[in-house]
Amino acid sequence: MLHLRGPVLVGPQDRRDEAWVLGGRVTFDRPRTAGEDVQTLEGVVLPGLVDAHCHVGLDAHGAVDPETSREQATADRDAGTLLIRDAGSAADTRWVDDEPDLPRIVRAGRHIARPRRYIRNFAAEVEPEQLVDEVRRQARAGDGWVKLVGDWIDRDLGDLAPCWPREALDAAMRAAHEEGARVTAHCFGEDCLPDLLAAGIDCIEHGTGLTRDTVLACAARGVPVVPTLVNIATFPAIAAGGEAKFPKYAAHMRELHARRYATVRSAVEEGVPVFCGTDAGGSLPHGLVAQEVAELVAAGLPAVDAISAACWEARRWLGRPALEEGAPADLVVYPDDPRDDVGVLAAPSAVVLRGAVLAGTAAAAGGGR
Numbered sequence: 001m002l003h004l005r006g007p008v009l010v011g012p013q014d015r016r017d018e019a020w021v022l023g024g025r026v027t028f029d030r031p032r033t034a035g036e037d038v039q040t041l042e043g044v045v046l047p048g049l050v051d052a053h054c055h056v057g058l059d060a061h062g063a064v065d066p067e068t069s070r071e072q073a074t075a076d077r078d079a080g081t082l083l084i085r086d087a088g089s090a091a092d093t094r095w096v097d098d099e100p101d102l103p104r105i106v107r108a109g110r111h112i113a114r115p116r117r118y119i120r121n122f123a124a125e126v127e128p129e130q131l132v133d134e135v136r137r138q139a140r141a142g143d144g145w146v147k148l149v150g151d152w153i154d155r156d157l158g159d160l161a162p163c164w165p166r167e168a169l170d171a172a173m174r175a176a177h178e179e180g181a182r183v184t185a186h187c188f189g190e191d192c193l194p195d196l197l198a199a200g201i202d203c204i205e206h207g208t209g210l211t212r213d214t215v216l217a218c219a220a221r222g223v224p225v226v227p228t229l230v231n232i233a234t235f236p237a238i239a240a241g242g243e244a245k246f247p248k249y250a251a252h253m254r255e256l257h258a259r260r261y262a263t264v265r266s267a268v269e270e271g272v273p274v275f276c277g278t279d280a281g282g283s284l285p286h287g288l289v290a291q292e293v294a295e296l297v298a299a300g301l302p303a304v305d306a307i308s309a310a311c312w313e314a315r316r317w318l319g320r321p322a323l324e325e326g327a328p329a330d331l332v333v334y335p336d337d338p339r340d341d342v343g344v345l346a347a348p349s350a351v352v353l354r355g356a357v358l359a360g361t362a363a364a365a366g367g368g369r
Helices: 066-078 095-099 128-141 168-179 194-197 211-221 237-244 247-258 260-269 290-296 303-308 312-317 340-347 360-366
Strands: 002-011 013-023 026-028 039-044 046-047 050-059 081-086 105-108 147-151 149-154 159-162 182-187 203-206 280-282 330-332 350-353 357-361
Touching: 039 066, 050 066, 050 290, 050 312, 066 081, 066 280, 066 350, 066 357, 095 105, 128 147, 128 168, 147 203, 147 211, 149 182, 168 182, 168 194, 194 211, 237 247, 237 260, 247 260, 290 303, 303 312, 303 340, 312 350
Parallel strands: 002 039, 002 046, 050 081, 050 280, 081 105, 147 182, 182 203
Antiparallel strands: 002 013, 013 026, 046 330, 149 159, 330 350, 350 357
């Protein structure tokens, strides 16, 4: 049994003084046996954090082996990320669901891209006339999500360009929704967004090319954006690498990077839901959730809203419980209140998954009683 001496933050401004973990689940009613063999954790308690754009089972070259996947998921867990929306992976990570010490994963199947219009070995590559069948295939392989590559560099144009014609997107959205899946899309540039939004996209990844019109369209349709700002920080290096061959593309990437905070701020001001995602996997390491929350604050989100984008509201969006009576005890304990300083998120004192203390200083020290 665990005794949590809080504040226990069941919502952004809703706290309980204490809670218990009994049988791997949260309760706010003091158990009759609470005096017997109880481990006490003191601090500010949050629901397990959410990385809403992550890639377990993927590195820069494609799918990785289960041992590497475990290392990735463990790094996320130790950083306090206990719920992952895996936004596309070439590896089968279903085995993770049976591992009691690894985060819970909501999968989007494999990326769907045009041939030679995305990173090699990452995606299922199809032409527009094959898109509907592939969307259905990935919807059935995932956990209620499908991931499209909405745009990528077109080498003939020398710049970012949309990957799919509108009629293919319309049919793909209908197919995904018939399968009970939501669709999200990788979007760097401006031009892919109008057709995706008109076709009924359910989420936008990165969204660096959002304009006033597409921000308003997102707001009107309730389409969330996952900005992945720690990934957008790599744009200058990407631009430098493409400068000699694709100068227009390089300039475009630098411009998107320069306005990244203003783009996120504009979306938030218009009421677009924004969620925390790191884009870990591929070229980025895992365990970056605290850095992404700090980036959201740098973009202008109030600290409590940035935390909620990785916590209470993100869990609600993904249909997973936070800290509520009877919920699985997936939670993180901090020595101070991250609402006062989001930097606190970088050093949890305890990480509790399915009721077991697995990481943090409390785990290292054996906990307190």
